[in-house]
Amino acid sequence: MPRPTTPVTGLRHQLAELRGPDRPPRPLDARALAALAANPGCNRRALLDGAGVDKARLADALGAPSAFGQSQFALARGNVFEARVKADGGAQLLRLVHERVGPAGAPEPVAELVSAPDLSAAGPQGRTARTALALREAAQSPGTWTFLDHPMLALDVAGSPAFLEPDAVVVHPDGSWTVVEIKSFPMIDGAADAAKVGAAARQAAVYVLALEQVAQRLTGLDAEVRVRDRIVLVCPKDFSNLPAASAVDVRKQLAVTRRQLARLTRIEDIAAALPPGTAFDPELPAAELAAAVEAVPATYAPECLAACELAFHCRERSRAAGAVTVLGRPLRAELGGLTTVDAVLAAAHGEGGDPADPTVAALRRAAALRAEALSGKERQR
Incomplete structure (x- = not known):
């Protein structure tokens, strides 16, 4: 008699x-999970990432190869900067963390009070176990600082572990844990590009969630374990190679990421709406593959170009459909139920839309003002 299929096993088979x-x-990885949080309404990305589809190969097979990713120059520059920040056992990095988020009266991270355990182990599972052990030992050693360089964390995503590697995690003398993100974009006059800071905050929020799962498993220790919801972002200062740091509140990003991860556990609902036999194998004929991708609704926005391998394909289809999303999320939100450029123009010219709709009324008023301004210019000629 065959064994009954559990919901998790059935979902894995379906994916x-x-x-x-x-x-x-x-x-x-953390970047993929952060990108999911940046576009929570996209069923296409949720399903493809949840199923573990290689979206870069999929984009190539669709004829819309992705330019997503960092250049080798940017990666090399980032690695050099990170090595500089972490030199001398992370002494400079710990000082920056102490200055930005250290509680008043906390002991300074002098060498005698700093521990930097070796986290090397075989495979991601081994490194994850070694990181958890180091965090346990740090929680049982109050009054000292612990610097974890590239720890390995596991986050449960739709019943499977996603292995994540933050740049650093610092354990404070009071037992609390802080995630540190090191980026190569500059911090000019104490402020960095808002879009890049937002992306770093979403990525760091994924690490915070993974640390919270570790902390839950360490309950019962004498020392209190608390994962801080403010991370420390370290960037080059102005146009130099010297580090500057700021504390970034990631509570909003945490809430969004939690909702998106909970949504991933229900991707079977998205998959259930697909036609029988749908598959995203890059080896399939291009027409069949394109039909499979189009069967899953997408929510394209210009921000996808910096976060998703399928962005070029989705942009092309959105443009062909005249979707207003290609113009950006703020405009899409302003237009309410008008989802295409043709519908917007028709509403503005009095050829469509409900006149009682405030959006339609505003469009018609704007069209009338434009026509009046243009007629005035004609008269002046």
Whole structure:
């Protein structure tokens, strides 16, 4: 008699069929999870990431290759800057953390009070276990600082572990934990580009969630374990290679990421709406693959170009459909139920839309003012 299929096992089998035969799942990382949080309404990305589909290969097969990712120059520059920040056992980094989020009266991170355990181990599971052990030992050593360089954390995503590697985690003398993100974009006059800071905050929020899962497993210790919801962002100061740091509140990003991860556990609902036999195997004929992708609703926005491998494909389809989302989320929100450019123009010219709708009324008023201004210019000529 066959064993009954549990919901998790059934979901994994279903997602494996979507990937295609013998296609291993592409593991989720912090950048992918942060991008999900940046566009929570996109069913297409939620399903493809939840199923572990290689979106870069999928984009190539669709004829819209992705330019997503950092250049080798940017990666090399970032690695050099990170090594400089973490030199001398993280002494400078710990001072920056102490200055930005250290509680009043906390002991300074002098060498005698700093521990930097070795986190090397075999495989991601081994590194995750070694990180958890180091965090346990740090929680049982109040009054000292612990610097964890590239720890490995596991976050449960739709029943499977996603292995994540933050730049650093600092354990304070009071037992609390702080995530540190090191980026190569500059911090000019104490402020960095808001869009880049937002992306870093979303990525750091994923690490905070993973640390919270570790902290839950350490309950019962004498020392209090608390994961701070303010992370420390370290960037080059002005146009130099010297580090500058700021504390970033990630509570909003945490809330969004929690909701999106909870939504991933219900991706079977999205998959259930697909036509039978739908698959996203890049080896399929292009027409069949395009039909499979179009069967999953997408929510394209210009921000996707910096976060998703399928952005060019989705942008092309959105433009062909005349969707107002190609003009940006703020404008899309202002237009309410008018979702296409043709519908907006028709409403503005009095050829469509409900006159009682405030959005339609505003468009018609704007069109009338424009026509009046243009007629005035004609008269002046």
